[in-house]
Amino acid sequence: MMITIGILGANLINYWTSKHKNGWRISLGIGAAPAILLCVGTLCLEETPNSLIERGQHVKAKTMLQKIRGTNDVDDEYQDLVDASEAASKVENAWSNIAQRKYRPQLTFCSFIPFFQQLTGINVIMFYAPVLFTILGFGNDASLMSAVITGGVNVVATLVSVFCVDRFGRRILFLEGGVQMLICQIVVGVMIGLKFGLNGEGSFNKGEADLLLVFICLYVAAFAWSWGPLGWLVPSEICSLEVRPAGQAINVAVNMLFTFLIAQVFLTMLCHLKFGLFFFFGAWVLVMTIFIAFLLPETKNVPVEEMNLVWKSHWFWNKYIPDDVVGASSYNSKSAP
The missing domain is CATH 1.20.1250.20 (MFS general substrate transporter like domains)
Known part of the structure; x- marks a missing residue:
């Protein structure tokens, strides 16, 4: 959505600058404005809880999450972030996978x-x-x-x-x-x-x-x-x-x-x-x-952990999905809260 709004904004700027002498220079120069905003914005950018957890700064991560949510009751969400970070750290060789x-x-x-x-x-x-x-x-x-x-x-x-x-x-x-x-x-x-x-x-x-x-x-x-x-x-x-x-x-x-x-x-x-x-x-x-x-x-509405069931039931992709992988997916989806 933001990409399409940006394209429309650029088109409007081009139309407006076309009315001016050397308008193409103005149009090109205006492109510096969002670049400057991005650079200045990075100076004010806070660390995300995910990033802090990945670097072992758990106290800061929980404090930041509380600040973002506006409440101290973030224990469940914080634990989800910790679990996701631990799972991600165990993934090796995504390219070979x-x-x-x-x-x-x-x-x-x-x-x-x-x-x-x-x-x-x-x-x-x-x-x-x-x-x-x-x-x-x-x-x-x-x-x-x-x-x-x-x-x-x-x-x-x-x-x-x-x-x-x-x-x-x-x-x-x-x-x-x-x-x-x-x-x-x-x-x-x-x-x-x-x-x-x-x-x-x-x-x-x-x-x-x-x-x-x-x-x-x-x-x-x-x-x-x-x-x-x-x-x-x-x-x-x-x-x-x-x-x-x-x-x-x-x-x-x-x-x-x-x-x-x-x-x-x-x-x-x-x-x-x-x-x-x-x-x-x-x-x-x-x-x-x-x-x-x-x-x-x-x-639509298919959780990632159940995608193997979708592939296995497909007329073409079923031959690529082993039965043991589908069994694991079924077990995980049924045991998930």
């Missing part, structure tokens, strides 16, 4: 979900929205305002995910978002292809430009309530303590790597593929939607 056969589902989804998330093409819209809209015949001000509009849609649609993900589940949002993104990309690609062709000559009238913006906004909305937040949520909730550090590291690394690669090659791809670029990303959306439909079980 996640390479084991029984963790094949976690390794797969922590790798492929962030990979697919970037190949939805969302960063083409978010990174280059003003450039893209200008190329499509929008004026400079209109292109920046269009970027503001898509940023606003991004924020509102993320709220949809916040309120719906635990009510309707992860799979339905993934699948609906994939279908909606695919339809929008096909429509946008066809509209641009019919208007500009292969030579890139043409322009949209106001009605056509508005319709194009509507479908781009529908595409952004679909991403914002599906692959956007769920690309971070699902990998985090399927990884048990034994593989969580490695799983989260893989998820972030793959996400950032393909964010960088797509940012670098987008303009070149646009020059060569033209309107076909939307069909390229649409093809990937089709692949990733099929991937989710066949391979991802529903993880």
